[in-house]
Amino acid sequence: AYDVRGIYGQDLTPEIFLLLGAALSEQFSEFCTCSDTRISSPALRLSLIAGLLGGGAKVVDAGLGPIGLAIYAAKHRRYAVGYVTASHLPPEWNGLKLYEPGGRPISLEDLDRLRESVERGVSWRAKREAKVVIEESLxxxxSEYLRSLPRAAGNLxxxxxxxxxxxSLVVPNLLRELGxxxxxxxxxxxxxFSAxxxxxTAEATSFLGDPVRRFQADVGVAFDGDGDRVIFYDEKGRPLTPEQAAVVMIKGHKVRRVIANxxxxxxxDRFVKETGGTVEIVPVGRIYIIxxxxxxxxxxxVESSGHYVTYExxxxxxxxxxxxxxxEAVSALGGPVSSHVPPTPxxxxxxxxxxxEMKFVIVERMKERLSSKYRDTxxxxxxRVDLEEGWFLVRxxxxEPVVRVTIEAGDEASLKRLEELVREELREAGAPL
Structure with a gap:
């Protein structure tokens, strides 16, 4: 919802990126472009560059890299950045993530203004001298910046x-250089992404458990297409949930403040509060923890989808x-990862x-019904309703045109009771069940 996405050649074309580039040139006189490695990314990135140049912008093209390259260019080099990616979506998809100078992802309001600018019609009368600089050294x-982050590394x-x-362009060499x-x-x-x-997901990467056990590894890790989502495995070859991985990070780095969706x-939430820390709750979506x-x-x-904001x-x-x-947290704690991981409810x-339209109507009805019945909402x-035996969330x-329901409980009987409770409330709110 906070970026541009579509299926390449259908609702997302080089022509659209050309217009987006021209519209962005009205806001930014200097702009950095880069992209992930999916098959349509180079064509879309070059179309974006052409649009930016047509509007008179200076373009710094950093080429291919993980999304951290785009974040680095925005946050530490102070560029406005357009990163061509569809993140974890299938290869026929693509899109565009946009960052302001300083690293802030653009808001929905900014995206709406950009859309309006494209629909209104862009001007091809360059107001400035346009040029493109190829900056592969970025x-x-x-990579050098990443090497500077850990205080201690290696021995795993x-x-x-x-x-x-x-x-793939960064991580294997980076880890080896760190020891x-x-x-x-x-x-x-x-x-x-043929493999x-x-x-x-835990299902898609389940094969990773075998090499972790066979090579007696300390940790397994798998990335998504552009390198912003990550899933971790313990030494027994078992996948960790994002929350379990976060607990390892909190223990190893002695974190006191946590942002969680x-x-x-x-x-x-329970682990952080039991250890004297605080949790700030935000809506679902990586943009809110950022x-x-x-x-x-x-x-x-911590985002429940596998995004993290680390190193402060x-x-x-x-x-x-x-x-x-x-x-770094695993090294600091010592011992096997599994010994530091709490069980999941x-x-x-x-x-x-x-x-x-109906998804919003149903959720608003649920808000009214549940807020009047339960204290901890x-x-x-x-x-979201939190009870002694568990909690549930309706959002x-x-x-998608979908209402999502998440339920957690400490035992099967409580889980079943909460599901029955939620289903009854949803029926009363007019949801088709």
């Missing part, structure tokens, strides 16, 4: 799966920085197809 500068064996994506022993899987760039797709498991970090909240940001927001939700932070997720994104999807 990827090396980004890591099985690394880059998913044939953009992380880690690295066993690589899917670390050659493949624009079609396992580009979304690093409203969908995060209560194991995270904004809170930019505002100076500090600490660790040093490079925002860069998955490569998150990996370095996790490995039982969970159930429901997905109700209701239509784009959170309504920053849908409605509208950001990207």
């Amino acid at each position: 990827l090396n500068s980004y 064996r890591v099985v690394l799966d880059c998913g044939n994506g953009a992380a 880690y022993e690295v066993i690589t899987v899917n670390c050659d760039v493949d624009p079609l 396992r797709g580009c979304e690093p 409203v969908e995060c498991s209560w194991l995270l 904004y809170k970090s930019i505002e100076g909240y500090g600490g660790l940001g 927001g040093a490079n925002l939700d860069d998955g490569v920085a998150s990996l370095l932070y996790f490995l 039982l969970a159930r997720r429901l997905k109700l197809h209701v239509g784009d 959170t309504t920053i994104d849908g409605v 509208p999807s950001n990207t």
Whole structure:
């Protein structure tokens, strides 16, 4: 919802990126472009550059790299940045993520203004002298910056799966230079992500457990297509949830302040509060943990989809920085990863197809009903109810005509009771069940 996305050749074309570039040139006189490694990214990036030049902008093209390259260029080099990517989506998709100078991702309001500018019609009368500078050294500068982040590194064996994506360009060499022993899987760039797709779910990366056990590795890790999402495995070859991985980070770095989205498991909230820390709850979406970090909240940001903001927001939700932070925590704690991981509560997720307009109506009705019945409710994104035996969240999807329901409880009986309770409330609110 906070970037441009579509299927290449259908609702996303080079012509659209040409117009986007021209519209962006009206806002920024200097602009940095870069992209992930999917098959349509070079064509779209070059179209974006052509549009920027047509509007009179100076363009610094950093070429291919993980999304951390774009964040680095915006946050530390102070460029406005356009990064061509569809992140974890299949190879036929592509899109554009935009950053302001300083690293702040553009808001929905900014995106709406950009859309209006394109629809209004762009001017091809360049107001400034346009030029393009090829800056391939920016990827090396980004890698050097990453090397400076950990206070201590090395002495761990890591099985690394880059998913044939953009992380392949940086992470294997980076880890070896930092002293880690690295066993690589899917670390050659493949624009079609043929091996396992580009979304690093526990199901898609389940094969990683075998090399982790076979090579007696300390940690397994897998990235998505552009390197912002990451999933970790313990030494037994078991995937960690984002919240479990966050607990390892919190323990190893002695974190006291955590930003977590409203969908995060209560194991995270309970652990932080039991150890004397505080949790700031934000809506679902990577952009909210980023904004809170930019505002100076500090600490660790955790998104239930596998995004993290680490090193006090040093490079925002860069998955490569998150990996370095996790490995540093594991080294600091000593012992196997599994010994530092709390068990996960039982969970159930429901997905109700209701239509784009109706999803908001149903969730508003649920807010009214549940807020009047339960004391511990959170309504920053849908409605979450916390009870002694568990919790549930009902919220509208950001990207689909769907109402999403998440339920967690400590045992099967409680989980079943909460699901029955939620289903009854949804029926009363008019949801089709």
